[in-house]
Amino acid sequence: MSGLTAAAALTAVGLRAGDTVLIGGAAGGVGIFAVQLARLAGARVLGTASEGTFGFLRGLGAEPVAYGPGLADRVRALAPGGITAATDLFGREAAETAVELGVAPERISVVADGPAPPPGVRRAGAYDAGPGDLERIAEAVRSGAITVPVAAAFPVERIREAVTTQAGRHVHGKIVITL
Numbered sequence: 001m002s003g004l005t006a007a008a009a010l011t012a013v014g015l016r017a018g019d020t021v022l023i024g025g026a027a028g029g030v031g032i033f034a035v036q037l038a039r040l041a042g043a044r045v046l047g048t049a050s051e052g053t054f055g056f057l058r059g060l061g062a063e064p065v066a067y068g069p070g071l072a073d074r075v076r077a078l079a080p081g082g083i084t085a086a087t088d089l090f091g092r093e094a095a096e097t098a099v100e101l102g103v104a105p106e107r108i109s110v111v112a113d114g115p116a117p118p119p120g121v122r123r124a125g126a127y128d129a130g131p132g133d134l135e136r137i138a139e140a141v142r143s144g145a146i147t148v149p150v151a152a153a154f155p156v157e158r159i160r161e162a163v164t165t166q167a168g169r170h171v172h173g174k175i176v177i178t179l
Contacts, residue, residue, distance in 0.1 A: 019042075030089045
């Protein structure tokens with residue numbers, strides 16, 4: 001589902017080779033796929049995250065940028081030529097920053113529920129994934145073009161602990177339940 005959501009969010013903005021894309025929530029469960037799919041498409045990726053995840057994001061091929069007040073200035077410093085697309089995988093900060101930086105609303109998508117996005121910004125979810133996206137993502141994982149980081153593995157008897165860990169929202173990678 002995370003991979004399909006990422007694919008749909010990038011398709012919604014018409015991502016193409018040569019784009020400089022801002023991905024909000026780049027270190028999250030959907031973000032790890034969005035970063036890698038965007039890189040595979042030939043885009044430059046700036047990813048918002050907390051500073052503690054910068055090394056993790058660099059390992060995925062993104063240029064990390066701290067979220068929070070002043071984001072637009074930090075993005076301008078990283079990409080003086082501007083950004084051409086954005087997807088916000090958590091909240092609205094990256095989408096609003098992209099609008100502020102002059103990105104056309106139809107080149108911005110959001111996936112999280114919540115307040116309405118800026119006018120013209122597209123919503124996307126796994127249900128918007130295109131035909132063949134699942135197979136394309138699976139093949140990229142199989143071939144090693146996309147990595148799926150595993151943050152932790154739990155036996156099924158410890159599923160409550162796994163859910164609690166995931167609910168903490170600062171997991172960098174997937175939580176695996178072993179049967």
